Amino acid sequence: MxxxxxxxxxxxxxxxxxxxxxxxxxxxxxxxxxxxAQRIYQSEATVEIINYQQNVNTINNPLQIAVEQNSPEDEAEILKSNLLIDQAINNLNFNMKFYHAKNNKNFAIDHMEFPLEIKIFTIKKRLLYDKKIEIIPLDENSYKFSTDSEEITKFDEVYTYGQLIDNEIFTLQLNKKIN
Missing domain, CATH: 1.20.5 (Single alpha-helices involved in coiled-coils or other helix-helix interfaces)
Structure with a gap:
């Protein structure tokens, strides 16, 4: 041993x-x-649409005032509609993240400390959904707007601050904050 x-x-x-x-x-x-490593956080939301039907009998009976009658087909059609998706994305500004590259690492910037002000940003077509959009400052007066979408390569141009970019896919106006 x-x-x-x-x-x-x-x-x-x-x-x-x-x-x-x-x-x-x-x-x-x-x-x-x-x-x-790039930290990735994900959030999900569920939208439930309920069709409440009331008729003369339910108004007389207080126990059946809110009788639910869900139609899965109706809910699916409503959720598929572009109008609902567009309104949700344009009304909620949770899809904007700001980063600063330093030492080969991206650091998140609080939206209050971000040196640029996004006056208008509206997505008109679904081509930009789930795509990375880069705004690269070039000098005091201009920036470059680009995206990783393969369908959209024509917007890889130089723009000036305050200029309104309005095309068939999106509308953007970007101003520089004065400190």
């Missing part, structure tokens, strides 16, 4: 620097990944 323990002790002593080296490399890679 002591022979086996001695054998393992010698084996560990012989390869101690290999164990420490492998551990250090794996630890360094995991730290680098944790620092440089």
């Amino acid at each position: 002591n022979k086996n323990i001695g054998y393992y002790k010698d084996l560990i002593k012989k390869h101690l620097f290999t164990f420490i080296g492998v551990f250090t490399v794996i630890f360094a890679i995991s730290i680098a990944y944790a620092y440089y």
